[in-house]
Amino acid sequence: MFSDKPNIQILTSLLIEHQIKHAVVCPGSRNAPIVHNLCQCGQINCIPVTDERSAGFCALGMALKSGQPVAVCVTSGSALLNLLPAVAEAYYQHIPLLVISADRPRQWIDQLDGQTMPQQNVLSQFAGDAVSLPEPRDEEEQWYCNRLVNQALNQLYQHGGAPVHINVPVSEPLYMFNASTLETNQRIIHVHHNFTADLSPLFNRMQTAKRPMIVIGQTADYKHLIDFKPDNIVVLHEALSVGALPFEKILAVNTAADRLMPDFILYLGGSVVSKRLKTFLRSVKQACCWHVNDDGLIFDTFQCLVGVVVCPLPQCLRQLNLFFNSNSGHFDNEFADLWKKELQKAEEATLCYQPPFSSMMAVKMLEQSLHDKRCYTHYANSSPIRLANIYARHHVWCNRGLNGIEGTLSTAAGFSLIADNPVFCVIGDLSFFYDQNALWNQQLKGNLRILLLNNGGGAIFEGLKGARQSPVFHTAIAAAHHTSAEGICRQNNIGYQAATDEDSLKNGIEWLTSNTAQSQRPLLLEIFTSSEADNQALSNYW
Secondary structure (H helix, E strand, O other), X not given: OEOOOHHHHHHHHHHHHOOOOEEEEOOOOOOHHHHHHHHHOOOOEEEEOOOHHHHHHHHHHHHHHHOOOEEEEEOOOHHHHOOHHHHXXXXXXXXXXXXXXXXXXXXXXXXXXXXXXXXXXXXXXXXXXXXXXXXXXXXXXXXXXXXXXXXXHHHOOHHHOOOEEEEEEOOOOOOOOOEOOOOOOOOOOOOOOOOOOOOHHHHHHHHOOOOEEEEEOOOOOHHHHOOOOOOOOEEEEOOOOOOOOOHHHHHHHOOOHHHHOOOEEEEEOOOOOOHHHHHHHHOOOOOEEEEEEOOOOOOOOOOOEEEEEEOOXXXXXXXXXXXXXXXXXXXXXXXXXXXXXXXXXXXXXXHHOOOOOOHHHHHHXXXXXXXXXXXXXXXXXXXXXXXXXXXXXXXXXXXXXXXXXXXXXXHHHHHHHOOOOOEEEEEEHHHHHHOHHHHOOOOOOOOEEEEEEEOOOOHHHHHOOOHHHOOOHHHHHOOOOOOOOHHHHHHOOOEXXXXXXXXXXXXXXXXXXXXXXXXXXXXXXXXXXXXXXXXXXXXXXX
16 A cells, blocks of 8 residues: 555656666654655665765665665755755766655745755755655646646656756655555656767867876766777776776975976776876866866866867767777877876886885775776775775775765765675775764675774874864864774674784785675674884875
8 A cells, every 4th residue: 555645656667667776765753754655665775874974875785786866855854955965966976866856845944844945945955856746636736737847757867867856745644655656757858869970179278288288187987988998098097987097206305306397187987086287287277188087077176268168078088089099190109108107107106115004005905806806996085095096906996086084984885785896995094983874884884894984083284284273173174083893893783993003904904805705794893003114104105
């Protein structure tokens, strides 16, 4: 039996028609009829998660893995506000995250009644669309409700993917489950125009360049980039795409930076982590940049943007390969050769450098251990993703759309729920303890493996010039602490080991990367270092 609320009937029916396969559902009374329908329909896999903030990132992780929209359903009031970090992250990464919120009847909003606040546009800054459904009283209002749901669900696929918010007012009585079937509702199909992008303006400008450089930012289309290796062209990328190149090592020590400067920059994809690279390219004079993206938005990251090409990355790469195959002779071979030699030297230096016991050593050991394993790797923001850009020679996942520290563990946990291979999450202490409710999920499996880098606070803040001069640096800025994850693991049935020196680290990495089939629960290895040791290891490397 199903809820007889017309707007919930229409919503449930169209979720099935639009092939929404997964939903993360949070507890509540106002959203209970919606959750009931989602669970009862038999065509949507429902994952219960109690903490709404964690639920949002859990759904985001599932959407990352599946490549398809995933819904997250919450009750009314402040529950919805807890989804904002995940929605903002989904917005900047173009992830189709569907937010479904229950609401109080419109006439009770802002009337000092419980959980009554304006909900329709609370996420609108970061949502591709936000609609509030009517509670239909006649056929015309049912038609309007159908149209709004179709409109919202189609927006999930626009502009390369976007989060969408459907707000559902529900009047009492809430628990009338007396509809024997779901009524069929008409799906409005949105057809995407299959076009061939005209890249001639880009190619015409590129032909006049002598020292072109391609910079690849974050992208989920990394598999299309594996074979993209044009001759005599400098291509720089990080772990957020197809794996890190040690170009930061070059920029940190090279005294002949002028010889390394391009006269043309082609920027593909999203965010770039490296501040050194951004600073370097912003200093380049007499150069221009073209950015290729799906939605035509202007991102002048390097402060020399002259053109934007609206084109899906796979299609762009095919045309770029054709262009470079027939035009490679136009470019300065010495420029490409210099970068190739410098990258080889930097790679040799990176491999030869043996960091002392530190977070850096832990990441190096983990990446060496994962070299020949089929797995997925998630890195948290701040120090972890920067260590990935030193050692990860493969694609890594990271919530880099907004760069927040929250939600990494929940995202990786959600990813692991529908992944068959191991999912590794490398995370710092502040990010972990902030998001510890990700482990408060009884659906987690043994394929989730966590490397927790615990140096007692935000060590990265020590690199901020002048920050230590504040008398509250340790307590209020770097958030120093003496917290361990052991108790959290015990209460959530997570396998736990700790490492306090190089020998225990080696043993711990071997334990963490062992055969996933041998464990029925997630595993966590906590590395206890110090901010001083971590910063010294990096300083010596640079």
